[in-house]
Amino acid sequence: DGGITQSPKYLFRKEGQNVTLSCEQNLNHDAMYWYRQDPGQGLRLIYYSQIVNDFQKGDIAEGYSVSREKKESFPLTVTSAQKNPTAFYLCASSTGQGTPYGYTFGSGTRLTVV
Amino acid sequence: GDSVTQMEGPVTLSEEAFLTINCTYTATGYPSLFWYVQYPGEGLQLLLKATKADDKGSNKGFEATYRKETTSFHLEKGSVQVSDSAVYFCAPRGRDSSYKLIFGSGTRLLVRP
Numbered sequence: 503d504g505g506i507t508q509s510p511k512y513l514f515r516k517e518g519q520n521v522t523l524s525c526e527q528n529l530n531h532d533a534m535y536w537y538r539q540d541p542g543q544g545l546r547l548i549y550y551s552q553i554v555n556d557f558q559k560g561d562i563a564e565g566y567s568v569s570r571e572k573k574e575s576f577p578l579t580v581t582s583a584q585k586n587p588t589a590f591y592l593c594a595s596s597t598g599q600g601t602p603y604g605y606t607f608g609s610g611t612r613l614t615v616v
Numbered sequence: 617g618d619s620v621t622q623m624e625g626p627v628t629l630s631e632e633a634f635l636t637i638n639c640t641y642t643a644t645g646y647p648s649l650f651w652y653v654q655y656p657g658e659g660l661q662l663l664l665k666a667t668k669a670d671d672k673g674s675n676k677g678f679e680a681t682y683r684k685e686t687t688s689f690h691l692e693k694g695s696v697q698v699s700d701s702a703v704y705f706c707a708p709r710g711r712d713s714s715y716k717l718i719f720g721s722g723t724r725l726l727v728r729p
Contacts, residue, residue, distance in 0.1 A: 542724075545719045550716065592660070594660075596717075602665075602667045604662045604707075606662075607661070609659045
């Protein structure tokens, strides 16, 4: 079955370390997105990519970086510059540019700074 | 750009009660409208959608009608179950947001036995 896979499900990081969250999809979707969700809060867009080798900053890109070298993959690196990285991170993908299409979400990665 | 406003939660109901979660949006043109559901510790799942005025999206007993005249997409269910306890997100997707989904703040629903 097609889907979107995020790994790991739980991740612990020491302060000052970079960490990379994986997101892979086999849906042949062109667009991919990264969101951050804090407890009891909505979703905030970090980065998105509408095509391979291209990506744009979202609303809260500072302290994060991404790459899109393959259509299937959109990894997110949380750098040491991110002051408060503990959160639930969600990856999503979507086909086409048109409005009738929704997003497919992964199951998320919960990052905790220790 | 596009925006969306959802009623604040938590919404607490007894099992078999009627549910309404209000959602209004701001957009030019004809955005598509979506409701997503998030169960504890999980990602979001598409619940239902509507792509043009007066369309009714439905799934698992939930319904929402695209009301362009009132720019609303309220979520309803006639009889909620404990298993419906989750967070519900309303999201328009339109030209003004470069075709990105714009998520509301989410409404937490708690259904008690």
